Amino acid sequence: MSTDLIYEVALEDYKGDTITTDSTDDVQFTLNPVPPGRVNAMLTNGVTKLRMGIASNSTTSAPLYINALGTFTLTVTEIPSSPGEVVANPGTSKEFKVS
Numbered sequence: 203m204s205t206d207l208i209y210e211v212a213l214e215d216y217k218g219d220t221i222t223t224d225s226t227d228d229v230q231f232t233l234n235p236v237p238p239g240r241v242n243a244m245l246t247n248g249v250t251k252l253r254m255g256i257a258s259n260s261t262t263s264a265p266l267y268i269n270a271l272g273t274f275t276l277t278v279t280e281i282p283s284s285p286g287e288v289v290a291n292p293g294t295s296k297e298f299k300v301s
Contacts, residue, residue, distance in 0.1 A: 207266040210258035220255040226283040243270040
């Protein structure tokens with residue numbers, strides 16, 4: 203069993219504007235079971251590239267997959283392309299259910 207997750211994530215500044223000048227960083231997705239501690243839930247394809255400040259997929263590209271039913275959140279973390287680069291704070295989604 204695997205459930206496709208289609209997403210779009212924007213890297214934004216403190217004003218809410220998409221940062222389009224850095225398109226070489228990656229973003230990593232981390233699956234957070236709700237409540238914490240569910241060990242059999244896994245996320246595949248957890249890293250993707252920012253392009254003009256946006257990381258997204260569609261049904262024609264490699265989506266994220268969750269291999270278990272349940273309630274989850276996703277945390278997205280910027281991975282800088284150069285050591286010492288300033289990075290954005292991680293962000294976490296609202297809870298969602300895979301059923």
